Amino acid sequence: LNHNVLRTSNVLLEFDSENYLSKVTDFVRECLSNNESAYIFTRRGSIIEASFKEYDGVKFFFLSPTSSKILKLNDKMYAVPVNDVSSILGVFNTLGKGCYGIVFDNLSDIILLTSFEQAYKMVRHALDILSGTGSYSLFLINRNVHGNDVLSAFESFFKYVIK
Helix, strand or coil, X not given: CCHHHHCCCEEEEEECCHHHHHHHHHHHHHHHHCCCEEEEEECCCXXXXXXXXXXXXXXXXXXXXXXXXXXXXXXXXXXEECCXXXXXXHHHHHHCCCCEEEEECCHHHHHHHCCHHXXXXXXXXXHHHHCCCCCEEEEEEXXXXXXXXXXXXXXXXXXXXXX
């Protein structure tokens, strides 16, 4: 996808192993090469954190099972309660308008820690928040963990699905 198409799109990446990192890297580099920030939601210690922690223009929102509220760890890192969908959506709201990319690693964690219904609502509301802002996203979901009914439910939200 060229950048103009990407800026008006949200992408679902269905992965089945560690080979997804190159696609995430392409996405983040595309953001940064166009002078846009990248916000990454992931677990502390993930391969995605390790790959991008030294990049300028990248901020992390660590999905934490032990946090009960959003905590600022430093200028580039925050902890967000993984089992509190309202807090996650609150972060989407506070990011504000502007051109930036969001990587959400990964929906499977949200589904397993909360429920399919909570994750489904979160994605729907997150994409509503992003619509019209000039921002775009890459949501990841592990296709080996979920059945076709769950995958197709999330696929319906996205114009582009990478398998």
